[in-house]
Amino acid sequence: MKRKLISVLVSTALVLSLVGCASADEVAATAAAAAEEAAPAVEEAAEAVEEAAADVEEAAEPSGELPRVCVVYSGNLGDKSYNDSCNMGSEKAVADFGIELKSLEGTTGEEWEANLVSACEDGYDLVICSSSNFEEYLKEHASEYPDTKFAIIDTTVEAPNVASISFAQNQGSFLAGAAAAMFTQKADIPGVNEDHVIGWVGGMDIPVLHDFYIGYEQGAKYIDPDIQILQAFAGAWNDPLKGKELTLAQYDQGADIVMNVASGTGTGILEAAAEADKYAIGVDLNQDNDQPGHVLTSMMKRVDTACYLIIESVVNGTFEGGSTQYLSLANDGVSLTDFSVMREHLGDKFPEDIVEKIDELTQKVKDGEIVVENYEGFGPSK
């Protein structure tokens, strides 16, 4: 009897310790740390935000009480990608306006919904849904909290108290695809084979990633109509091991460069590139230095700008529910990095013609001479 009692007590203790750890109290300090960690890659990003903000700043003196802001994430901070970028924007807003910021992370649908609802219940003035994973939950709950201001990045939710900001990731991916298609032809670069095959590995199979893919495909085929593109989804934002396996599988099938569109899963994609001595394209943040010499370029998506602009609009009282914004190549919402890390590593083998071609294509897309296709439901609002 006594023994049984002890074993029951021990298992209870184990279960309790679990519950203690899981309850998401861990979040507050994360934000600063993650920002610090990613800082070198991002300083330049921050500067750009500053510029964008500079003209507004002087006009707007923060009026009245400072808003309390909560950002809910799909996936974790520390992904050196999408979420970290978003966090940088909100951290910058903290530094500039002194707002109160809370970040809630979650990796499953249940956690996302729970975090969203708890942020609303806690009475935050502004709740930012960092990704399109929140679309359905926000549609459901936005009307239940009419006094809360909501914003969603990467998709559009139509409601009187929701502001939406989306990106022309198809345009950025078009350039990435073109760069990849040219790169796979340079068989004199070590690790590049004769086959004209390129790869693409995404996180979760959601519409916004198809908008990436459509642009990537169009860009690649613009350079080489016969190119073969391998596509795969890891099914998660936080599974680098899966990302690594998928990427190695694509290398095994003849690809020599793979684009990463996978948030936290992407660290595995870049690791695979280094391990197999092949190449990858980074995403969201400047990832050129994550595996130096194996990342040709990164398609930067300025989630930080989006996040900052939203918080700023609330601080200034210019927040507009029901509005939509579209950040594209033309207004620096998306862009490629300048290839400098790769140029340094390849030395005189570096194919300068890629950079020239990308500059030319960038101009053509900006001028509307090339129209990049959109996935259904994306693109500038009419």
Next chain:
Amino acid sequence: MMKVIIDNFSNIFNITLIYATFRSAVPIIFAALCAAITQQADILNIATEGIMLIGGFAAVTVSYFTGSWFLGVLTAMLLGAVIAMIMAVGHIRYNADICGIGMGINLFAVAFTRFLLKAVYNTNGAFSDPSIKPIPRVNIPFIASIPVIGDIFNNWTVTEWFVLILIAFLQFLFYKTVWGLRLRAVGQFPEATKTAGINVTMMKYEAMLISGVVGGLAGAHLSLGYSVQFVDNMTNNRGFMGVAAMYFGGANPILTSIGCLLFGLADSIGNRLQAYGIPSQFVLMMPYIVTVVVLAISMAIKLSTNRRKESSLTTAAVAEEAGS
């Protein structure tokens, strides 16, 4: 789907598939061996998952701070042993249900490593850093130059070679040594074994200890060999798949490993199929479908053999009765 497979057959089933299969199977093989050792002593070590996870974290941490992959692996194995001993005391000394303790360890491991990730590295989700020293790869120049052999065997990590040795060693240990005979006796007829003067309790402790060491090694391979990082819940059910493979192989190391290779093959083919437009949701489901199918088949075989044994026993008993 068949058309896609046929059209791209040479791309999907090329020579690199062999290593890809082995590579993704090795973490599961380690886990399965961890479970097989205790299963021989009739203890279901369901905590394989948790031991791996803690081992993986320890390996990354020690490698990161000391710069020595070997110390990392050693620490992981040691910690695995410690956890297994805690379980052994709970189960053998205090008679607690092994599945209960095992699940407790698994849940604890997920939460505890998540907490440590935050406490030690101040990050959530994943930790990777250039100063983590990985388990080295064995590069054999003369093998690399042979066309097919080079593609398959070159550049394995040390632990990938070691798993082959471990399988052979355990096979020998279980079926060719006195210790192995006693271990199996403990698992199958504990009362009879006790009567024969063998210390059953001691045997069980020894099995748990070795199992813990192997489990720790499984984790170290996952975080320092298979990849070079620690990710929240990175085992991702590999421990449970190992337990499933152990059932498939009836705790026989070689058969168990074959079960793991089946999982690896399903996973690798799946990874390649996605590239040709087969829905990712379907492909990602494949390893789990294979788990269910493999278990169902092995259980069906087990049931039919059991039934045959039973029926021969009853006929013998009936004959005896008739004779008396």
